[in-house]
Amino acid sequence: MSAKLLGWPGIIRLGLVQSAIGAMVMLVTSLLNRVMVVEYALPAALPAGLVAWHYAVQLSRPAWGHGSDQGRRRTPWILFGMALLALGALVAVDSLPAIAAGGVFGYVLAIIGFSMIGAGVGAAGTSLLALLASQVAPARRAAAASITWIMMVFGIVVTANVAGALIDPFSLPRLAMVASGVALAAFVLSWLALLGIEQPRAAMPAEESSDAPAISFGAALREMLAETDARQFTIFVFLSMLAYSMQDMILEPFAGLLFNFTPGQSTQLSGTQHSGVLFGMILVGVLGSAFGGGTPASLRRWIIGGCLGSALALLGLAMAAQVGASWPLKANIMLLGFANGVFAVAAIGAMMGLAGARGPARAGIRMGVWGAAQAVAFGSGGLIGAVGVDLGRALTGDTPNAFLVVFASEAGLFVIAAWLALGVTRTRTPIDISMQQEAIA
Known part of the structure; x- marks a missing residue:
């Protein structure tokens, strides 16, 4: 029992x-x-x-x-x-x-x-x-x-x-x-x-x-690389999550170095960003576009909208590096968090649908490969963003321009991710509700 x-x-x-x-x-x-x-x-x-x-x-x-x-x-x-x-x-x-x-x-x-x-x-x-x-x-x-x-x-x-x-x-x-x-x-x-x-x-x-088929990670990866949709979606997950995480390690130093925020103020700014993420998640969840009844077309629209909204917010931060203290930084950060939340929830909804496309015997393995791509992106994204700022400051001595280049690069990655989402989220298979927890795990 x-x-x-x-x-x-x-x-x-x-x-x-x-x-x-x-x-x-x-x-x-x-x-x-x-x-x-x-x-x-x-x-x-x-x-x-x-x-x-x-x-x-x-x-x-x-x-x-x-x-x-x-x-x-x-x-x-x-x-x-x-x-x-x-x-x-x-x-x-x-x-x-x-x-x-x-x-x-x-x-x-x-x-x-x-x-x-x-x-x-x-x-x-x-x-x-x-x-x-x-x-x-x-x-x-x-x-x-x-x-x-x-x-x-x-x-x-x-x-x-x-x-x-x-x-x-x-x-x-x-x-x-x-x-x-x-x-x-x-x-x-x-x-x-x-x-x-x-x-x-x-x-x-x-x-x-x-539920768990006896297949190694290497075999699962080779199997996925043979499938165009799965291969492209892996690239999409990596690029989008790389863009998502590149600002993680530089946002608070950005506020401290260019806007003279105290440690407490910059920490609260992080809270503002995550509040935006929360609102974005709730919006997509309440409208039913990411979990349960979301169609591939609706998921695709939310993913593309979230990616482009994130790119717009990051371009705003690039401009903030030049404008300085008069820029509405908190509102910009709230917009970034909101767009990130919309994109992230919708992307997981699409991931669940694609995971169930080959049946339950492969859903866990496919999510494991995409989870590995996400972990690599998260692990390297913050480091790339921070190293980019350090190199920019060391080579040019210009702190605002160093941040501008990194934020603009992130925006470019989100635009590429939105373009990829036009194709990789076009699946005729409905989301398999029974696979959704395995997708998150």
């Missing part, structure tokens, strides 16, 4: 865990990035490289998922991952004074911290999605994935605004106190949300045990 399925309250409780993950990741990828570049005058490539490394460590996700499968219970793996993530965030913060003092130790400490962060996200996130897969009814899986994703963004927004308000006036002890408070609150929230929620898995149903 299968385990008792979760109702909406249980799904929301798991969404709280996802919110906690988002909160701690925001702390190290956004706030710590700003502090390294502006307050400590370190090259932007340093935090970008550390974030890229934490994405590389997340390639361990299959191992964590296998471990939670073998253990027959996922809650201990989720809590272990959350504890590892919290400790890693504190280690990363503690590496700052050591880096500022010079020598190798600080950099080693930072690498250790971000390794723990990547492993913690992998362990907690993978096991959390596996728990959703095993204890949420198929008809509710798409909605469950949507709810947990929106709650993750909500956690990022709340943490960005609260941490931004508490960290001013900036000092290292104050940063350590805020980071410790966020880490502790996130872990305790996760622990309380998970209490008693997982039912014992006496026996896995036959339909669950037969």
Whole structure:
């Protein structure tokens, strides 16, 4: 007999865990990035490289998922991952004074911290999605994935605004106190949300045990490369997510260097962006264009609109680098987040439809390949953007133009992605609702 399925309250409780993950990741990828570049005058490539490394460590996700499968219970793996993530965030913060003092130790400490962060996200996130897969009814899986994703963004927004308000006036002890408070609150929230929620898995149903075909990643990749639609969609995912992530590591330094934002103000600016992302997700979700009933044509329109809207917002930031303080920066950032949210949700809707195009026996593998393309893009995008700014400043000595070139390059990538979306999202196969959770996982 299968385990008792979760109702909406249980799904929301798991969404709280996802919110906690988002909160701690925001702390190290956004706030710590700003502090390294502006307050400590370190090259932007340093935090970008550390974030890229934490994405590389997340390639361990299959191992964590296998471990939670073998253990027959996922809650201990989720809590272990959350504890590892919290400790890693504190280690990363503690590496700052050591880096500022010079020598190798600080950099080693930072690498250790971000390794723990990547492993913690992998362990907690993978096991959390596996728990959703095993204890949420198929008809509710798409909605469950949507709810947990929106709650993750909500956690990022709340943490960005609260941490931004508490960290001013900036000092290292104050940063350590805020980071410790966020880490502790996130872990305790996760622990309380998970209490008693997982039912014992006496026996896995036959339909669950037969979903994963025995095929290696290399074989799946070769199979996909033989299919024009799948091959082009892989390129689309990589380019669009590269454009999506290139501004991650430079947006707060941009606000600090050219608009004289304080650490708290720039952190709140990140909250503004993620608020826009949240509004974009909700809009597409409410209109039914991305999940459940979205047709390929409607998804294509939302994807193209989101990509072009993101390109327009990025061109606005390129102009802001020249205009300066009179530019409506917050409104520009809100527009960027909104367009990003519209594009991202619609793109996942199209991904789900294409995943089911070859039947359930290949949906998980196809999503795994596209997920790998997304991870590579996320891991390299922030680094490319930061290195681009550093090179531009070093070669020309002109900070505004360095940011202009990078933002304009991102806009160009989004335009190319919109053009690719004209073809790769033309599928006659309706979205397979039963595959949507596997797509998110």
